[in-house]
Amino acid sequence: MGDPVTVLGIGGYVPGVRVTNADLERHLDTTDEWITQRTGVRVRYRCAPGEATSDLAVEAGRRALRHAGRTAVDVVVVATTTPDHPIPGTAPAVAKRLGLGTVAAFDVQAVCSGFLYAAAVATSFVESGSATAVLVIGADAFSSVLDPTDRTTAVIFGDGAGAAVIGRGTAADGPGWGAFHLGSDGDAADLITVPGGGSRARSLPGQEFGAHLRMAGGTVFQAAVDAMASSCRSAMHSAGWYAHEVDHVVGHQANIRILRSVAHVLEVPESRVVVHLDRVGNTSAASIPLALTAASARLRPGDKILFTAFGGGTTWGAATLVWPSRLPATTVLGDNDD
Amino acid sequence: MTDTEDLTYRDIADTFNRHFPDFAAEVDESTSFDDLDLDSLVLVELSVVLLKQYGVRLAEDDMVDARDFRTLAALVNERRRSRPTRAAG
CATH class of the missing domain: 3.40.47.10 (Thiolase/Chalcone synthase)
Incomplete structure (x- = not known):
């Protein structure tokens, strides 16, 4: 058995529009107390006009690469349900903007389970020897599909992106990822x-x-x-x-x-x-x-x-x-x- | 309490108050879920606790339709009685 497949770096990013429960109280028939007690959410962040999922993904990806001390990976997988466009996928543009060149890049659509699905794919790439390191990014701008008048969903969701570089560590890292x-x-x-x-x-x-x-x-x-x-x-x-x-x-x-x-x-x-x-x-x-x-x-x-x-x-x-x-x-x- | 003993509204209310300190309240026989402002998600969460504690699965509609602790206790008892008995050994 070789070195373990593990996490080499992580990073996250949320956009700049901060929306508190008090802000939502002004537009919806709800209260801060109700939202906090029933959902646990106090604050969420939303994209500004013109900002899209790939913008969040690029920043999270950049932070994860920096955390891993890497400037290159072999594959980029973006897990998203809110891609910038129906065609093409979001990952190729993200890879290019991160300076990763022409590496393999594709999206995975498994909604809120997307990151785990993408991490499973990334781990398999590394275990099979098809890649030495994979950048996995979970990114969504759910504000783009929310009904702002629906208090059951509008209070819950926020926009954001998180990323992990997955690759081989060393024996000192322990067993790394288990089975998905x-x-x-x-x-x-x-x-x-x-x-x-x-x-x-x-x-x-x-x-x-x-x-x-x-x-x-x-x-x-x-x-x-x-x-x-x-x-x-x-x-x-x-x-x-x-x-x-x-x-x-x-x-x-x-x-x-x-x-x-x-x-x-x-x-x-x-x-x-x-x-x-x-x-x-x-x-x-x-x-x-x-x-x-x-x-x-x-x-x-x-x-x-x-x-x-x-x-x-x-x-x-x-x-x-x-x-x-x-x-x-x-x-x-x-x-x-x- | 043994596995076969019937539950009362008090047993369910005690379980509820223990697991939901945010909503904990004095409960009597006529207290309804509406009285405590319990929405369907809280009731579904209570159904998860009841499944773990008493081994009975109640759907969201079962919980909402019960409307109060006494009816819910009766429903849990009915489901417990209709469970297939586990063979010994």
Whole structure:
């Protein structure tokens, strides 16, 4: 067996338009107390006019490369559900703007599970010898698909990007990534959906297809807890971990109540669940790498990290990672990040 | 409490208050979910706790339709009774 496939660097970025719960109170029939208590979100950031997903992805990617001390990778994978355009994918432009030349670059669309799906692909590239290092970026500008009058979704989502460089470490880094346990259920496609904008809508001109995100909150909640807990058990089993050994759970930051429920079902203490959604909202594919970056100051070499996500599709997944040696702490928002 | 003993509204209310300190309240037999301003997501989260604690799966509609702790306790009891008995050994 060669050196472990692990994380060589991480980085995150959120755009400049800061939206507090008090700001939302002025436009929606809601209150700061209601949003905080029911979702856990206090602040989210949104793109300015003219700003798009690739702009966020480039900045997060630049920070992750700098954190890894690298100027080159062999592949760029961008996990996004809100690409700059239907055609082409977002990754090639991101790779070029990062000065990575003509490397392989493509998008992965698994909604909020996108980062874990992309990390699984990246890990496989490295393990097979097809690449020595892969830049994985989760980036979404969900403000582009939100109905600003829908208080069930408008209060939750924020825009952002998070990134990780995945490649071979050294024996001192421990085992690195464990097996990825990914899943999907196309029967539940309607739970989280933007009906319009695709080939179905274009094939039926004149028919109405909504352009905004629609989400069946309660059903999503139960499906998410079931799928995340089940995939976490599989990932822990593959790694030979017991729940009490997990140092950090870095889950998709959908809702504080879902994260808490997953911890409850797995019997992992809530104190080990990384919570970042209060500061940036649900940033879809960006949420896991953003949360990891924000938590980096408290990660120690050898810490056992359990990742899990659930998103539209529906899709879900979990994976384990032993935090490598010598990765310095970094931040998303600056000194007061975590 | 044994696995076969029926739950009362008080058992469910105690579980609720323990897991949801933000919403914890004095609950009596006639307290409804509306009285405590519990929306469907809170009720779904409660269903996750009940599944873990009592082994019964309740859908979002089951929770919302129950409307109060007494009816919810009766529903949990009914589902527990209708569970297939596990073979010994």
